[in-house]
């Protein structure tokens with residue numbers, strides 16, 4: 483394969499990843515623009531290191547309108563003490579910082595979707611430059627990677643931690659062990675419909691033990707979902723032997739997404755009437771939701787039907803849908 487020689491990343495960290503103790507700082511990316519000629523994107527991060535041991539890389543705000551991860555990670559960053567750590571914890575609560583600061587899924591700077599931007603490019607857009615820094619600097623430092631997601635403004639999920647089915651069964655088993663340790667109410671064997679360019683794929687192809695979450699959605703967090711995130715990240719660090727203390731175990735139900743029949747998509751736009759709620763059992767052929775046209779009465783709504791038996795694991799969030807929007811995701815309980 484022909485390897486292109488990449489220029490160094492334009493991002494400089496204000497912390498030393500090899501230094502002992504707690505450091506709070508930034509990843510500084512020069513970004514010249516109208517309101518700041520020699521300005522920068524300043525992505526906050528915390529590094530906590532104590533002696534030799536594994537490194538955990540913890541990220542939230544990969545999508546900027548998902549809040550459980552940033553809440554758990556800003557909290558962890560201000561409370562984690564070096565003496566409670568063996569090894570190193572790198573915490574980036576808002577990976578796509580411009581998107582997080584704007585409260586949007588993608589970056590307002592370049593419309594970049596961080597989770598479709600890997601491996602990134604050092605000479606690309608702002609989002610591609612951040613992705614490249616994770617690809618070539620941060621991921622290689624890590625042994626385990628936890629990337630928090632939720633549904634954002636347009637989806638709502640059952641709270642679950644997840645890992646992917648992988649060709650390397652050893653790597654897969656380690657990831658599912660961490661999913662178990664996380665201890666969300668639901669645990670998912672996840673199928674991606676669009677895996678190209680994902681941070682997940684980048685980490686997994688590097689052989690890292692990668693886990694992710696979907697913990698709610700609608701562009702906000704709840705006390706319950708934030709609590710699940712905070713307990714989960716501590717549990718993952720404990721299970722990896724990085725944080726002192728025992729895993730706080732809790733009941734979880736394992737779910738599987740066997741194939742593309744999990745997903746139902748709107749063909750018409752309009753107002754959505756949900757006929758099932760998250761966690762409900764649905765049978766193949768059931769109408770999961772109706773979509774009413776907006777402009778006239780007496781017209782039959784589109785019926786969105788389940789293509790399989792399952793549990794409603796995700797649903798469209800706002801009251802209006804457009805053609806092509808994801809209406810529902812079903813998953814199957816694994817015994």
Ligand code: CA
Pocket residue numbers: 545548631632633634
């Ligand atoms: Ca997401």
